[in-house]
Amino acid sequence: MKLKLKIWRQKNAKTKGSFVSYDLDNVSPDMSFLEMLDALNKRLVEAGKEPVAFDHDCREGICGSCGMFINGYPHGPVPGLTTCHLAMRYFNDGDSITIEPWRAKAFPVIKDLIVDRSAFDRIQVAGGFISVTAGAAAEANSVLVNKHQSDMAFDSAICIGCGACVAACKNASAMLFVSAKVSQYALLPQGRIEAKTRVRAMIAEMDRQGFGSCSNTGACEAQCPKQIKLTNIARLNREYYKAF
Amino acid sequence: MITLNAKIPEGPLEEKWTKYKSTTKLVNPANKKKLDIIIIGTGLSGAGSAAALGELGYNVKVFCYQDSPRRAHSVAAQGGINAAKNYKHDGDSVYRLFYDMIKGGDFRAREANVYRIAEVSNQVIDHYSALGVPFAREYGGTLDTRSFGGVQVSRTFYAKGQTGQQCLLGAYSSLNRQIKAGTVTMYPRRDMLDIVVIDGRARGIIVRNLLTGEIERHSAHAVVLASGGYGTIYYLSTLAVNSNASAAWKAFKKGAAFANPSFVQIHPTSIPQLNEFQSKLTLMSESLRNDGRIWVPKNKGDKRPANDIPEEERDYYLERRYPTFGNLVPRDVASRAAKERCDAGYGVGDTGLAVNLDFRDAIKKQGKKAIENKYGNLFEMYQHITGLDPYEEPMRIYPAGHYTMGGLWVDYELMTTLPGLFSIGESNFSDHGANRLGASSLMQAAGDGYFILPNTISNYLSGEIRTPKVPTTGAEFDEAEKKAKERIEKLLSIRGKNTSTTFHRRLGKIMWDYCGMTRNEEGLKKALKLVDELKKEFWSDLMVPGEGADLNQELEKAGRVADFMELAKLMITDALNRKESCGAHFREEYQTPDGEAMRNDSEYSYVAAWEYNGDDEPILNKEPLKFEFVELKERSYK
Numbered sequence: 001m002k003l004k005l006k007i008w009r010q011k012n013a014k015t016k017g018s019f020v021s022y023d024l025d026n027v028s029p030d031m032s033f034l035e036m037l038d039a040l041n042k043r044l045v046e047a048g049k050e051p052v053a054f055d056h057d058c059r060e061g062i063c064g065s066c067g068m069f070i071n072g073y074p075h076g077p078v079p080g081l082t083t084c085h086l087a088m089r090y091f092n093d094g095d096s097i098t099i100e101p102w103r104a105k106a107f108p109v110i111k112d113l114i115v116d117r118s119a120f121d122r123i124q125v126a127g128g129f130i131s132v133t134a135g136a137a138a139e140a141n142s143v144l145v146n147k148h149q150s151d152m153a154f155d156s157a158i159c160i161g162c163g164a165c166v167a168a169c170k171n172a173s174a175m176l177f178v179s180a181k182v183s184q185y186a187l188l189p190q191g192r193i194e195a196k197t198r199v200r201a202m203i204a205e206m207d208r209q210g211f212g213s214c215s216n217t218g219a220c221e222a223q224c225p226k227q228i229k230l231t232n233i234a235r236l237n238r239e240y241y242k243a244f
Numbered sequence: 245m246i247t248l249n250a251k252i253p254e255g256p257l258e259e260k261w262t263k264y265k266s267t268t269k270l271v272n273p274a275n276k277k278k279l280d281i282i283i284i285g286t287g288l289s290g291a292g293s294a295a296a297l298g299e300l301g302y303n304v305k306v307f308c309y310q311d312s313p314r315r316a317h318s319v320a321a322q323g324g325i326n327a328a329k330n331y332k333h334d335g336d337s338v339y340r341l342f343y344d345m346i347k348g349g350d351f352r353a354r355e356a357n358v359y360r361i362a363e364v365s366n367q368v369i370d371h372y373s374a375l376g377v378p379f380a381r382e383y384g385g386t387l388d389t390r391s392f393g394g395v396q397v398s399r400t401f402y403a404k405g406q407t408g409q410q411c412l413l414g415a416y417s418s419l420n421r422q423i424k425a426g427t428v429t430m431y432p433r434r435d436m437l438d439i440v441v442i443d444g445r446a447r448g449i450i451v452r453n454l455l456t457g458e459i460e461r462h463s464a465h466a467v468v469l470a471s472g473g474y475g476t477i478y479y480l481s482t483l484a485v486n487s488n489a490s491a492a493w494k495a496f497k498k499g500a501a502f503a504n505p506s507f508v509q510i511h512p513t514s515i516p517q518l519n520e521f522q523s524k525l526t527l528m529s530e531s532l533r534n535d536g537r538i539w540v541p542k543n544k545g546d547k548r549p550a551n552d553i554p555e556e557e558r559d560y561y562l563e564r565r566y567p568t569f570g571n572l573v574p575r576d577v578a579s580r581a582a583k584e585r586c587d588a589g590y591g592v593g594d595t596g597l598a599v600n601l602d603f604r605d606a607i608k609k610q611g612k613k614a615i616e617n618k619y620g621n622l623f624e625m626y627q628h629i630t631g632l633d634p635y636e637e638p639m640r641i642y643p644a645g646h647y648t649m650g651g652l653w654v655d656y657e658l659m660t661t662l663p664g665l666f667s668i669g670e671s672n673f674s675d676h677g678a679n680r681l682g683a684s685s686l687m688q689a690a691g692d693g694y695f696i697l698p699n700t701i702s703n704y705l706s707g708e709i710r711t712p713k714v715p716t717t718g719a720e721f722d723e724a725e726k727k728a729k730e731r732i733e734k735l736l737s738i739r740g741k742n743t744s745t746t747f748h749r750r751l752g753k754i755m756w757d758y759c760g761m762t763r764n765e766e767g768l769k770k771a772l773k774l775v776d777e778l779k780k781e782f783w784s785d786l787m788v789p790g791e792g793a794d795l796n797q798e799l800e801k802a803g804r805v806a807d808f809m810e811l812a813k814l815m816i817t818d819a820l821n822r823k824e825s826c827g828a829h830f831r832e833e834y835q836t837p838d839g840e841a842m843r844n845d846s847e848y849s850y851v852a853a854w855e856y857n858g859d860d861e862p863i864l865n866k867e868p869l870k871f872e873f874v875e876l877k878e879r880s881y882k
Contacts, residue, residue, distance in 0.1 A: 038523060060524065154404065158409065
C-alpha cells in the first residue's frame with residue numbers, strides 16, 4: 001500500500017508544533033499501525049533526521065503506552081483496539097492518514113506524539129488502592145465474593161490507562177478512567193471499607209489535575225480500546241453522592 | 245575469582261525458611277527511616293518490593309523507563325499465577341509444587357530456593373485477593389483455578405487472559421499507597437546507565453532522564469534490580485519491545501556474577517511472524533492448550549485449508565509422542581516438537597513455520613459460549629492481528645522467545661555477588677532451573693518482591709545502620725557519570741548508515757538461529773564470530789540522530805542494543821560450555837535416539853556463574869547443585 005501521512009511534529013512543550021507530510025510506500029496490510037510508523041522512522045533515521053517520537057512498549061494492547069489520534073479518532077477508526085493492535089489492513093491503498101497526539105489540558109505534549117499522562121498516576125496515588133499491608137491478608141477464601149460482582153469488577157479493572165477517554169471527550173474529562181477504578185473496588189467486599197474516602201480523594205485529585213467535567217456524551221465509551229462501560233460513570237456518581 | 249556462597253540455611257527443607265525468618269537480623273523501626281533503598285523496575289517484583297519495603301518504613305526510590313509504573317511488562321502475562329492452595333482437592337501441596345518446579349526445571353535449580361517460593365505462593369494469592377485483584381471465582385464465591393502445562397493438578401489462579409495485568413495493577417495500587425504515605429518516591433522515564441560501587445558495595449546508580457537527557461545520580465544503602473529478563477535479545481519475542489538487559493548487564497560489569505545466561509524459554513504458542521517489519525510476536529496464552537489440540541498434516545507440504553484435512557490425515561504429534569501429558573507437556577518440550585515437525589516439512593501456513601492449535605473438538609463438546617468465556621479476549625486478539633477467525637479454523641502458532649531463566653546469580657537472600665546489590669523476579673536466575681513452568685513467573689516475581697526480599701534485605705541493612713546518607717559527590721559517582729556520558733557521546737558521534745533496530749534485528753536472527761531452541765557446537769562457534777563482526781559494524785556504522793540532552797528514543801535503543809551485543813557473547817559462551825541438554829537448553833549432540841534431552845548430571849549438575857573479566861574471556865564459577873531432598877530422575881512426560 002501507498003500512504004500519505006500528515007503527522008504532528010513538535011520539538012518540545014515550549015515550541016509550537018505543526019503538521020508535516022510524508023509519503024510512505026510498501027506498507028504491508030499485515031503491519032500494525034506502529035510498525036508502519038517504524039518503517040517511516042527507519043527511513044528518517046537512515047537519512048540522519050529525527051524520527052517521529054511516540055510512546056509504545058508491549059505492542060500487544062495491554063500496557064497502555066501507545067495512543068495517538070488517527071483521522072480524528074483516538075487509537076484510530078476501529079473500535080476496541082489500541083494503536084499497536086490496529087492492523088494496516090483496516091486502511092486502503094492511497095489513503096491519507098492524519099496523526100496527532102492526545103489533546104487535553106491535563107495531558108501536555110512532550111514531543112511529537114508523546115504526551116504527559118502523569119496526572120492519571122496522581123489520581124491513583126490519591127486513593128486508587130485498598131489499604132492492606134503485605135503479610136496482613138486473611139486466607140483468600142475466607143472472603144467470599146459473588147461471582148457476578150467479581151466479573152463486573154474485572155470488566156472495570158481492565159482499563160489500561162491509555163488516556164483515549166480523555167482524548168475523545170470534548171471536555172477532556174477523566175470520568176471514565178476514574179470510574180473504572182472506583183467501580184472495581186466498589187463492587188468488591190474488600191474495597192467497600194474505604195469506599196467513601198477513596199471516591200472523594202480521587203475526584204478531588206481529578207479536579208485538581210485540570211480535567212474537564214462529564215456531560216454524559218459517551219464518546220469515552222465509544223472510543224475506549226477496552227470498551228469500559230459508561231455505567232461505571234453512573235456508579236461513580238452514586239458512590240460520590242453516598243460519600244458525604 | 246569470586247566465592248559463591250549460597251547461604252542456604254541448615255535443616256529440613258520445610259523448616260529452612262521459617263528458621264531463617266526467625267533468626268535473621270532485623271532493623272529497628274527508627275533506623276529503617278534512615279536507610280535508603282533503590283529499586284530498578286516496577287513489575288510484580290519491583291512494585292511489590294517497593295510497597296512492602298515502604299510499608300516497613302524504609303526510604304525507597306523506584307525507577308522505571310516507562311511513563312508510568314503501571315506499564316511494566318508483568319502487565320502482559322496472560323494465563324495465571326500458581327499457588328499450592330489445593331482448593332481443587334486434587335492432591336496439591338507445597339511439596340508437589342516444589343517438586344513440579346524442580347522437575348520442570350530439569351534439576352538445574354536450587355532446592356531451598358524453589359521450596360521457599362512454593363511456600364510463599366499461598367501468601368501471594370491471599371495478598372492479591374485482599375488488594376482487590378478480581379481473580380476468577382466459582383458461583384459460591386470461592387476462587388477458581390485451572391490447570392497449566394507440565395503439571396497434573398489445577399493450581400493456577402487467573403483473571404481471564406489478563407492475570408498479569410490484574411496482578412500488576414494490584415501491585416501498582418500498593419505502590420501508590422506508599423507513594424501517598426511518603427515512603428516511596430517514584431522516578432519514571434529513567435534508564436539505568438550504571439551501578440556505583442564504593443568500597444566494594446553497591447551504593448547508587450547513574451540514570452538518564454529520558455525526557456530531558458539529563459544524567460542523574462542517586463545514592464542508597466542498597467540497590468535492588470527488578471529489571472526483568474533479556475528475551476528481547478532475539479529482537480522478535482513476546483516481550484515489550486523496550487524490555488532490555490542493560491541494568492543487569494551493567495551490574496555484571498560491576499562485579500555481579502551472571503548465572504546460566506543461555507537458559508532461555510522459547511514459548512510454544514505465539515502468533516507466527518507475518519511481515520518483515522514485524523516488531524514483536526504476540527503470545528497466545530499457554531492456557532489455550534487446555535482445550536486446543538495441536539496438529540500438523542500427516543502428509544508433507546499438505547496445503548489444503550485445515551478444515552478440509554480429514555481426521556485420519558492429521559498428526560496430533562504431542563498426543564502421539566507424550567500420551568500422559570499430551571498437549572499439556574512443558575513449554576520447552578512443546579516448542580522443540582513444533583520446530584521438529586516444521587523443520588521436517590510438515591509446517592502449515594505460507595511460510596511453513598507454524599502448526600495448528602485447533603478448538604474444533606472443544607467447541608463441539610463444550611459449546612462456543614464456554615470457550616468464549618475462557619479465552620474470548622485471546623480469540624479476539626488473534627483475529628485482529630491475523631484477520632482469521634479461530635472459532636471457525638485452527639489458530640496458527642509457532643514458538644517465540646519469551647522468558648529468561650538465566651539472570652544475575654543470587655544467594656538465598658537474593659543478594660548478588662556484589663554486596664548490597666540484590667536481584668529479584670525474572671532478573672535473577674534462582675527458581676526455574678533450565679525451564680520455567682507456566683504461571684510460575686508471576687508467582688516468583690510477587691513472592692520475591694512482597695514476601696522474600698523484605699525479610700532477607702534486613703540482614704544486610706542491619707549492618708548499615710551506622711552508614712550515614714551516601715553522598716553523590718564522591719569520585720566513584722564522578723567516574724561512573726563520566727563513563728556514561730562518554731558512551732552516549734560515542735553512540736551519537738558514529739553517524740553511520742544503519743539504525744540500531746537494524747542491528748538488533750540482525751543480532752536477533754543470529755541468536756535465534758544458533759542459540760535458540762536447539763544449539764550445537766559448530767553453530768555456536770559460528771555465532772560467536774558473527775556477533776563479533778556485527779558488534780564491530782555496529783560501532784562503526786550506527787546512526788543515532790538528534791542529541792543527548794533531549795528526549796531521544798533512538799539513543800535509548802542504541803544503548804540497549806550495544807549491551808545486547810555483549811550479552812549475546814556470554815549467552816553463546818555459556819551454551820558452548822554446557823555440553824548436555826537440559827530443559828530449554830537443547831544441545832543437538834546430546835539427545836536420545838527419539839529426540840529427547842540428555843542430561844549429564846555427573847559433570848553439569850551446577851549453576852554456571854560467569855564473572856566479568858574486562859576484555860578477557862569471562863571466568864566460569866561453579867555452584868554445585870546438591871539434591872538432598874529429591875532424587876535426580878530423567879524428566880519424562882511420556
